[in-house]
Amino acid sequence: MADLVLELAETVAGVGVKTSYGEPIDLDGTKVVPVALGYYGFGAGSGSDDSGDQAGGGGGGGLSIPLGAYVGRAGGEVRFEPNLIGLILVVTPLIWVTGKALRWVIRALKR
Numbered sequence: 001m002a003d004l005v006l007e008l009a010e011t012v013a014g015v016g017v018k019t020s021y022g023e024p025i026d027l028d029g030t031k032v033v034p035v036a037l038g039y040y041g042f043g044a045g046s047g048s049d050d051s052g053d054q055a056g057g058g059g060g061g062g063l064s065i066p067l068g069a070y071v072g073r074a075g076g077e078v079r080f081e082p083n084l085i086g087l088i089l090v091v092t093p094l095i096w097v098t099g100k101a102l103r104w105v106i107r108a109l110k111r
Contacts, residue, residue, distance in 0.1 A: 019036070019038035019039075019040075019064070020035060020036060020037070020038060021033055021034070021035055021036075022034035022035075022036070029074070030071060030072065030073060031071070031072035032069050032070070032071050032072075033069060033070040033072075034066065034068075034069045035066075035067045035068050035069060035070065035080070036064045036065060036066045036067055036086075037064070037065045037067055037086070037090055038062065038063065038064040038065070039062060039063060040060065040061065040062030040063075041060060041061060041062070042058070042059070042060035043058060043059060043060070044056070044057070044058030044059075045057060045058070065086045065089050065090060066083050066086045067082065067083055067086045067087060067090065068080055068081050068082035068083045068086065068087070069081055069083075
């Protein structure tokens with residue numbers, strides 16, 4: 001089982017930036033580089049029960065949310081064009097956590 005985990009780790013070790021930035025694409029003379037928020041995880045385990053039977057398992061998963069693209073225009077101008085739906089998906093949990101934290105701080109200050 002440990003060998004499986006090591007093989008998975010070696011396989012995904014080089015992903016890094018490739019998960020966030022896609023390959024540049026040329027669209028009618030305009031360079032576009034897609035940007036995404038991506039993460040992945042893997043897990044595995046093994047053990048035995050009271051009767052001595054060995055058991056094991058593993059799994060993995062990942063997610064990629066498109067955030068937008070860097071668009072290069074003529075004259076060397078580059079700008080980021082956001083994907084609003086992707087940005088809302090990323091910002092919503094941050095706003096929720098910030099609201100909860102502020103609520104906790106305000107309650108603590110009132111005491």
